[in-house]
Amino acid sequence: MEYDVIIIGCGVTGAATAYMLSRYQLKVAVLEAENDVAVGTSKANSAIIHAGYDPVPGTLMARLNVEGNRMVGEIADKLNVPFSRCGSFVVAFSEAEVEHLHRLYDRGIQNGVPEMYLLNREETLKEEPNLSDQVCGALYAKTAAVVSPWELTLAMAEVAVKNGVELFLDTRVEAIQKENDLFKVTAANGKNYQSRYIINAAGVDSDVVHEMIGEKEFTVNPTKGEYYLLDKSEGNRVRHVIFQCPNELGKGVLVGPTVHGNLIVGPNAEPGTGRDDRATTGKAMDFVRAAALRSVPSISFRENIRNFAGVRANTEFDEFLIGESKSVKGFLNLAGIKSPGLTASPAIGKYACELLNEMGLSLIEKENYDETREVVRVRYLDAEKKNALIQKSPLYGRVICRCETITEGEIVDALHEVIPARSIAGVKRRCNAGMGRCQGGFCSPRVAAIIARELGIDETDVLEDRTGSYVLTGKMKEGLENV
Ligand SMILES: Cc1cc2nc3c(=O)[nH]c(=O)nc-3n(C[C@H](O)[C@H](O)[C@H](O)COP(=O)(O)OP(=O)(O)OC[C@H]3O[C@@H](n4cnc5c(N)ncnc54)[C@H](O)[C@@H]3O)c2cc1C
Structure with missing residues (x-):
């Protein structure tokens, strides 16, 4: 399998690059280690x-951030991605921090x-009446926003695939x-790929x-x-994203x-963790809670529905490392x-497209x-x-996730999209089933049954999320299928 460009990794960086490259007459492949995009x-x-x-x-970070x-x-608007330009406040709790706001403004x-x-x-x-009365001022940035x-x-990866980019999931590059100017890429599943250029978005x-x-x-x-x-129930506690003054570890708890x-509410910053360490700890949660209450004292943490962790790809350089390998x-x-x-x-x-072009790749639209x-x-x-849709397909009239009001039709769509969901979490990322207050407590078994039916697999083969994360081990008693 020979390509002009192979992209390794399909997080947002790899997906955005595939999306941008897909408008040109090129043969592009994306190799992703996991069974879905956007799981790192x-x-x-x-x-x-x-x-x-x-x-x-x-x-580079400053230029690419603003652009x-x-x-x-624009992309969210065009590709139907949930997005809200709510603006952000960096709040100051002392005169020294007010000085810092001036520096950030400059x-x-x-x-x-x-x-x-x-x-x-x-x-x-x-603007934000629930903020602590210790607040001395804020830097308001109207263009800050939130997105899914x-x-x-997914949206960028889907457009790339629709326009001919080949996405290979469960394909961890090993070597x-x-x-002769051709890269040979070997994946853990034994498959081999060749290309003239490689993009490392891992x-x-x-x-x-x-x-x-x-x-x-x-x-x-x-x-x-x-x-x-x-x-x-806590969603209206603030209208803007509320940051504290940043420090050397990052942007602080928001x-x-x-x-x-x-x-x-979060995050803390814990350097030196494992690359795949997504566990949350009581200690970090205590720290995050205390820091957040300093900004917004009335947050009710009893309304917590989930804890999660992400891992930053920090390096010894305070900059994105974008460029041809030396x-x-x-x-x-x-x-x-x-x-x-x-x-x-x-x-x-x-x-990345501009750099590839400088490196000798022609870009013809x-x-x-x-x-x-x-x-x-x-x-x-x-x-x-709604009525018109249900007339066409009654599945859109059958609510499966009651917290988020997600219908069977939307779950079925998620399983047959350009990049189809292959797990309960994959369905959740595409249509929000299981994202509500009960976190899938009620709808997960029904989603699992729909996955099994639509993919033609046994329910014991349904995955929670990553490859190997089976939910069911087998039937406890025969004859309960219709209960
Ligand atoms: C706590 C936290 C908060 C953040 N908050 C923000 C924020 O609010 N706003 C913001 O702009 N940014 C934020 N960021 C940064 C942002 O999330 C990242 O910059 C971005 O998600 C990085 O995307 P990526 O595609 O480079 O990496 P990833 O999403 O990690 O994707 C890399 C992909 O490469 C795959 N891969 C790895 N090795 C291989 C291999 N050998 N073969 C094949 N595939 C491979 C992985 O499976 C993965 O899917 C935050 C990050 C963290 C951790």
């Missing part, structure tokens, strides 16, 4: 589309961030060699993938961040609305993509590029549209 860091983060006042002016902020809004101006405002205490509390990170990734494993063929240039220091996700109407021609690293990597992703993808994506979300339709 791209599914477990704060989901903020940062305005761009944080990165150091003049860096990405604008691009994500950085923002240098980075070209539009619509930023320095608010005094009264203005801040008027896995749907953004890379180069002979997230926390980007150093490992680079060193399969190149000399060491950087080391990923996985840094875990842990979260609370609170029920929708409190913010999600696109799905929940409240997200030791291997034709090998493009998109590495060290830590925050604001979600925000910057489309700009990174576009920049396709004539019949299809940049559309339809998603049915029954709960947002008016009664007339």
Whole structure:
């Protein structure tokens, strides 16, 4: 199997790059180790589309952040991805921190961030009455937004696949060699692929993938961040994303609305964790809770419905590491993509195309590029549209997930999409079944039955999420199938 470009990894960076490359007359493959896209860091983060006042002016990170902020809004609109330009506040609790807000404001101006405002205490509390009365002021960035990170990734990957990009899931790259200007890539499943160019978008494993063929240039220091996700009853506690002043470990603990109407609280920053360590700990949760209550004292943590963790691909450099490998021609690293990597992703993808072009790849646009994506979300339709849909397919009238009002029709759609769901969590990422207050307690068995029926597999073969994560081990008693 010979390609012009092979992309390794299908998180938001790989998906955005595939999306950008799919508009050109090229043969592109994406090799992803897991059984779905967006299951690494791209599914477990704060989901903020940062305005761009944080990165150091003049860096690639600053430029791609600001450009990405604008691009994500346009893509979300075009590809039907949940997105809300709610704005963000960085709040100060002392005069020294107010000084810091001025510095962030100046950085923002240098980075070209539009619509930023320095608010005094009264203005801040008027906009966000649930903030602590210890607040002294805030930096308001109107262009900050929130998005569904896995749907953004999925949407871009789907458009890429619709336009001819070949996606290979369950394909962990194990070895890379180069002979006569052609890369030979071997996957753990025994399959081999060849290409003229390679893009390394392997997230926390980007150093490992680079060193399969190149000399060491950087080391990923996985840094875990842990979260609370609170029920929708807390979803209106704040209207904007509330940050505290950043420190050397990152942007600090935030409190913010999600696109799905929940409240997200977190993360901490724990350097030196395992690359695949997504466990949450009591200690981190205590830290996050105490830090968040300092900003918004009235948060009710009794409304917590889930804890989760994501791992940052931090390196020894405070910068995205984007460029051709120093030791291997034709090998493009998109590495060290830590925050604001979600925000910057489309700009990174576009920049990757420019770099490939400089490296000798011709980019000729396709004539019949299809940049559309339809998603049915029954709960947002008016009664007339709902009725019309149910007339066409009664499955859209049968609610399976009662917390989120997700119908059987939407679950079936998720299982037959361009990149179909293959697990209960895959269904959840595509249509929100199981995302509500009960976290799938009621609907998971019904979703599992629908998966088994639609995929023609036994229920004992249904996965919770990753390959091997079987939910059922077998029948306890025969004859209960119809209960
Ligand atoms: C706690 C936390 C909070 C964050 N908050 C924000 C935020 O609010 N806003 C923002 O803009 N950014 C945020 N980020 C950063 C953002 O999430 C990341 O920059 C982004 O998700 C990185 O995407 P990626 O595609 O590079 O990596 P990933 O999503 O990790 O994708 C890499 C993919 O490569 C695959 N892979 C690895 N090795 C191989 C191999 N050998 N063969 C094949 N495939 C392989 C993996 O399975 C994975 O799917 C946050 C990150 C964290 C951890």
